[in-house]
Amino acid sequence: MRLARSAAATAAAVALAVGVLATAPPAAATPTSYVSDACSSSGNKYCFRLHYNSRSSQTWVSHSSCFMANKSVPNAWGYSPNGGASVVRYVFGFFTSACYDGGGTGDAIYHKAASGSNDDPSHSYHVFSDTNFYGYSTYFPRKDGIAHNLESNVKNKNESQRRN
DSSP states (O other), rough: HHHHHHHHHHHHHHHHHHHHHHHHHOOOOOOOEESEEOOOOOGGOOOOHHHHHHTTTSSSOOOSSSSESSBBSOOOOOOOOTSSSEEEBBBBBOOOOOOOOOSSTTSSTTOOOEEEEOSSSSOOOEEEGGGGGEEEEEEEOSOOOOOOEOOOTTTOOEEEEOOO
C-alpha cells in the first residue's frame, strides 16, 4: 500500500514538472548583428577587401560584394563581444565606392571568399584557411589596387585574415 502511494505521488510530481516545462516561455534568441564594414578609414579609402567572387582574367577588380576591414580578423565566422549575450557575424556587403553587387551580398564571409584586394598603404595582409591565423595562406602586398584570387587551398576555405 505504501509503495502504491509513493508511486502515485512520484507520478503526480513528474506530471506536474512536465506540465510546467511544457508551458514555460521559449528562451529568447541571441541578438545577432551583421557587419560588412569593419574599416575605420575615412570613406573606406584605406581598407583590405575580401571579395565574394574571383577576379576575371580581363580585369584588375573583382565584380562582387565584399567585406572591408583595416584590422585582423581571427575568426571569419564572427565573434561575441559580451560573453554570448549578442553575436556579430561578418558578411559580404555592397559599397558603391569599393564593391559591386555581383553576388554574395548578405552571405557570411566564412568559407565563401574567392579573392581580395588591398588599398591599405601601410600594411600587407594574409588570408588563412584556419582560424587564429593558421593553415594555408594567401599574401596581399601593401596598397597595390589589384584584386588577387585566393590560392586554391584558401579559396572558399577562408577562416581568418591578419593585418601585418
